[in-house]
Amino acid sequence: MKILAADIGFGYTKATDGKQSQIFKSIVGDANEAQFGDSLLPGQPQFPRHIGLGGQSFFVGELAEQQSRSRGFTLDQNQFLTQYAKTLALAALVPMVDSGDPVRLVTGLPISFFRKYKDALTTLLQNRHSVTLFKPGSLERDEKIIHIERVRVVPQPFGTMFNLLLNEVGKPTSQRFIHEKIGIIDIGFRTADYTVSDKTRYSERGSQSSDNGISTAYAAIAQVLQEKSGVNVELYRLYDGVSKGTIKIKGKRYDLTGIVQSAFQQLASRIAQEVNRLWADDWDIDAIIISGGGGALLEPYLSPLIEGEVLPQPADQDARLNNVHGYWKYGQHLWGA
Numbered sequence: 001m002k003i004l005a006a007d008i009g010f011g012y013t014k015a016t017d018g019k020q021s022q023i024f025k026s027i028v029g030d031a032n033e034a035q036f037g038d039s040l041l042p043g044q045p046q047f048p049r050h051i052g053l054g055g056q057s058f059f060v061g062e063l064a065e066q067q068s069r070s071r072g073f074t075l076d077q078n079q080f081l082t083q084y085a086k087t088l089a090l091a092a093l094v095p096m097v098d099s100g101d102p103v104r105l106v107t108g109l110p111i112s113f114f115r116k117y118k119d120a121l122t123t124l125l126q127n128r129h130s131v132t133l134f135k136p137g138s139l140e141r142d143e144k145i146i147h148i149e150r151v152r153v154v155p156q157p158f159g160t161m162f163n164l165l166l167n168e169v170g171k172p173t174s175q176r177f178i179h180e181k182i183g184i185i186d187i188g189f190r191t192a193d194y195t196v197s198d199k200t201r202y203s204e205r206g207s208q209s210s211d212n213g214i215s216t217a218y219a220a221i222a223q224v225l226q227e228k229s230g231v232n233v234e235l236y237r238l239y240d241g242v243s244k245g246t247i248k249i250k251g252k253r254y255d256l257t258g259i260v261q262s263a264f265q266q267l268a269s270r271i272a273q274e275v276n277r278l279w280a281d282d283w284d285i286d287a288i289i290i291s292g293g294g295g296a297l298l299e300p301y302l303s304p305l306i307e308g309e310v311l312p313q314p315a316d317q318d319a320r321l322n323n324v325h326g327y328w329k330y331g332q333h334l335w336g337a
C-alpha cells in the first residue's frame, strides 16, 4: 500500500510519494487536442499535463498557462475546491500510482477553511477515480484507476512542522517539536497562514489565515513596472525577475532591486504586525518557523520583525515543498509499516 501526499496551493500544486516529487502551477484549462506539442529543446515534460476526467479533458500547470484558451484560476476557496482541487490533485498523483492499487493520501487545507471543508475534501478524493493520460505529441492514451482508499486532511502549515519533526519512516527525531510550543508562518502565493503547534496539538486560538501572500508584494512591484513600462506584467510571471533583481520588457531592462526591497519590506511588516498581535497571549512560544515559497523570499525581511526565536529553514530545499514532504512523513507515521 503506497502512501502519497498532495499540497494543493493557490499558486502551485505539489505532490510526492516519498521518492519523487512534482510541482506545477495550480492552473486548469481546456485541452485543445490538435496542438503542435513538440519542442526544439530536449526533455519532454517528465509528468503528464494533459488528462481526462469524467468525460472532459484538461491541461494543467504551465501547459494550461501557455496553451489553453480558457484557463481556470480562482482565489475563491469554495470554487477552488469544487472545480479545480480534484483535477489538480489527480493530475499530480497519477504518475505515482499503479492502476487500481489502493493508496492512502495526506493532504491539507488553509487554516481558515480547515474545519468547514475537511470532510468535503475527504469525500471528494476518497474514491476510485478513472483518469485518462494523453501522451504529448501523439494520439496514444492510457487509462489509469487511482484508488484512494483513505484520506487524511491536516491544516496546511502542519506539513512544515511534520517535516521537521518526523524522519523518513514517520518516527519523531526532534524532541523539541514534541515537547515545545511552535509557531508556524506559511507564506504562499495568495495566503499567509499562521498556526501554533502546542506539543504537536493544533491550537485554534493561535491559528489564522490572511490575504498577505507574496502576490500582494508582486502586485506592488507590477504597479511600479506598469508606470515605468506601460506593460501590465501578470503576477505569476514575476518570480524570475524578482529573484534576479532585473526584468526585460519589450527589449528594455529594468532594475528591480529597489522596488522589490520596498515591496517585501512592507509586506513583511504587515505580516509581523498580524503575527505579533495574534500570538500576543502565546508569549510562551518556544520557536517560530517561516515556511512556504513566499516565506523563503520574505524571511530576511520578516525574521528581524518577529518577536521570538526564528528557526532557520534548510537553504538547499525548495520551500514550496516543505508542507508536502511533511504530509508524506505524517502518512508514514499513520500508516507506515
Ligand SMILES: Nc1ncnc2c1ncn2[C@@H]1O[C@H](COP(=O)(O)OP(=O)(O)OP(=O)(O)O)[C@@H](O)[C@H]1O
Pocket (backbone or CB within 6 Å): 008, 009, 010, 011, 012, 013, 187, 188, 189, 190, 191, 192, 213, 214, 215, 239, 292, 293, 294, 296, 297, 318, 319, 320
Ligand atoms: N523556485 C521557485 N519557483 C517559483 N516560485 C518560487 C520559487 N521559490 C519560491 N517561490 C515563491 O513561492 C511562491 C509560491 O509558494 P507556495 O508554493 O508555498 O504557495 P502556495 O502554497 O501555492 O500558495 P497558498 O499557500 O497561498 O495557497 C511563488 O509565488 C514564488 O513567489
Ligand SMILES: [Mg+2]
Pocket (backbone or CB within 6 Å): 009, 010, 156, 186, 187, 188, 189, 292
Ligand atoms: Mg501553501
